[in-house]
Amino acid sequence: MTESLARAEATHAVTDAPVAQAMRRKEHIRYAAEAEIFAAAETVFARAGFSGATMSEIADAAGLPKANLHYYFRTKAALYRAVLDHTLTLWLAETDGIRVDADPAEALGGYIRAKMRLTATHRDASRVFANEMLHGAPHIGNYLRTELKALVDEKSRVIEHWAQQGLMDEIDARHLFFTIWAATQTYADFQPQVCAVLGKTRLTRAELDRATRQLVKMVLRGCGVRVRK
Amino acid sequence: MTESLARAEATHAVTDAPVAQAMRRKEHIRYAAEAEIFAAAETVFARAGFSGATMSEIADAAGLPKANLHYYFRTKAALYRAVLDHTLTLWLAETDGIRVDADPAEALGGYIRAKMRLTATHRDASRVFANEMLHGAPHIGNYLRTELKALVDEKSRVIEHWAQQGLMDEIDARHLFFTIWAATQTYADFQPQVCAVLGKTRLTRAELDRATRQLVKMVLRGCGVRVRK
DNA sequence: TACAATCCTGACCAACCGGTCAGTTTTGGA
DNA sequence: TCCAAAACTGACCGGTTGGTCAGGATTGTA
Numbered sequence: 001m002t003e004s005l006a007r008a009e010a011t012h013a014v015t016d017a018p019v020a021q022a023m024r025r026k027e028h029i030r031y032a033a034e035a036e037i038f039a040a041a042e043t044v045f046a047r048a049g050f051s052g053a054t055m056s057e058i059a060d061a062a063g064l065p066k067a068n069l070h071y072y073f074r075t076k077a078a079l080y081r082a083v084l085d086h087t088l089t090l091w092l093a094e095t096d097g098i099r100v101d102a103d104p105a106e107a108l109g110g111y112i113r114a115k116m117r118l119t120a121t122h123r124d125a126s127r128v129f130a131n132e133m134l135h136g137a138p139h140i141g142n143y144l145r146t147e148l149k150a151l152v153d154e155k156s157r158v159i160e161h162w163a164q165q166g167l168m169d170e171i172d173a174r175h176l177f178f179t180i181w182a183a184t185q186t187y188a189d190f191q192p193q194v195c196a197v198l199g200k201t202r203l204t205r206a207e208l209d210r211a212t213r214q215l216v217k218m219v220l221r222g223c224g225v226r227v228r229k
Numbered sequence: 230m231t232e233s234l235a236r237a238e239a240t241h242a243v244t245d246a247p248v249a250q251a252m253r254r255k256e257h258i259r260y261a262a263e264a265e266i267f268a269a270a271e272t273v274f275a276r277a278g279f280s281g282a283t284m285s286e287i288a289d290a291a292g293l294p295k296a297n298l299h300y301y302f303r304t305k306a307a308l309y310r311a312v313l314d315h316t317l318t319l320w321l322a323e324t325d326g327i328r329v330d331a332d333p334a335e336a337l338g339g340y341i342r343a344k345m346r347l348t349a350t351h352r353d354a355s356r357v358f359a360n361e362m363l364h365g366a367p368h369i370g371n372y373l374r375t376e377l378k379a380l381v382d383e384k385s386r387v388i389e390h391w392a393q394q395g396l397m398d399e400i401d402a403r404h405l406f407f408t409i410w411a412a413t414q415t416y417a418d419f420q421p422q423v424c425a426v427l428g429k430t431r432l433t434r435a436e437l438d439r440a441t442r443q444l445v446k447m448v449l450r451g452c453g454v455r456v457r458k
Numbered sequence: 459t460a461c462a463a464t465c466c467t468g469a470c471c472a473a474c475c476g477g478t479c480a481g482t483t484t485t486g487g488a
Numbered sequence: 489t490c491c492a493a494a495a496c497t498g499a500c501c502g503g504t505t506g507g508t509c510a511g512g513a514t515t516g517t518a
Contacts, residue, residue, distance in 0.1 A: 055477085066476090071497095076476065131360075134360055148422070179412045179447070189362065190411070192365055192370060197381045218400075259465090300464095
């Protein structure tokens, strides 16, 4: 993955001050433009999906002529990939707390809270990801089978270890992850349904907090997590 | 909603034998063709979304020339609407068991099992619905705010009643529904992710049963549902 | 058999979309 | 100030898409 991320990392990693400064001076226009296009693209792709989005629509949202988009991102697919890469890095984050020496209640509860926060603050990213998945994950199938699987395998071992220690029930950790992911992302992906059923026009912070508390409680009790004193 | 459903219902409701038979004789070609187109459209819309799907693709899948599609469904949007209507009737079903005089464990457990079964047998319908929701539910916003909301309000009162009777914890029933819907639909909508993480190429019946059992157990324990003797 | 009504279809069209390109403007270092 | 590299842009193009239409083929009935 991620030409763009690799490049960003490289730039920040370079410590030869003169060279780095020169690069930054020469390329700050590029970075600013890419960021602007990127933000516009995320919004448009989230609302319309890959095929529904048009380059002119993204260009308008970014306040640039269409030809300028093609100067920075050669094709629509390349731009989409860049946006997708961004969501994947978000997706992998926040599992740090799930460690063998952590308290299960705190670790799992913290993970759910973090996921829910991410869903609220990065709604468009969540939708882009969901859209990609819905259409069979043609661009990121390999990532799912390697990086994501490896991460989930590792974290599942931690949870199974907790169960063996008697800190919680014996459960299938992978399906627990599916449930947590689904239950949190639904507040971004299915927002129209949530709002309609609640009779509101938008999802308030308070409502999301309420949902978070209930989900944490249900999962922890549902998995028989003992509260450590 | 649903010209098509209204018509189908009318046809079956008519008991004036001669008239009904005449209609059926005259229109059986129409019904057969519509059904074939409908099935093909559901598959294609599920895989590609509204904008990604093309009329020629649907025509090929149905084994008909494109112009014939436009004879039965004037526009692409009309065909999409018809498919969407079908998923909505599925969505409303299966809540019958949630009644005041039912046993909470059986009713909720049965509902989750039914939803999971529906997810497995109507994968494409689930995906079409998810796609519509992701894009802001432009075609069905009104349905969500009226019919779906009314149903959920009613069933939520039942669950709150159970809680007051001490049969389970006091919870927000609406958010419980969101969690159940999300956790079940994820096995259709996010299938690529589920398969990748599990290291399988397809979702087996056994794996879905396993997921169902765990979800039922977690929800029932998580909501403190007492098991009635 | 006759004859409407319905069904079916190849050929066509205007609109739109992703992408290109030649040429102009801006930028920043020497 | 000069100049090469980078940034920018209007105009354009080939391909695809949803949708139309005139006319031919089927169907069911009287």
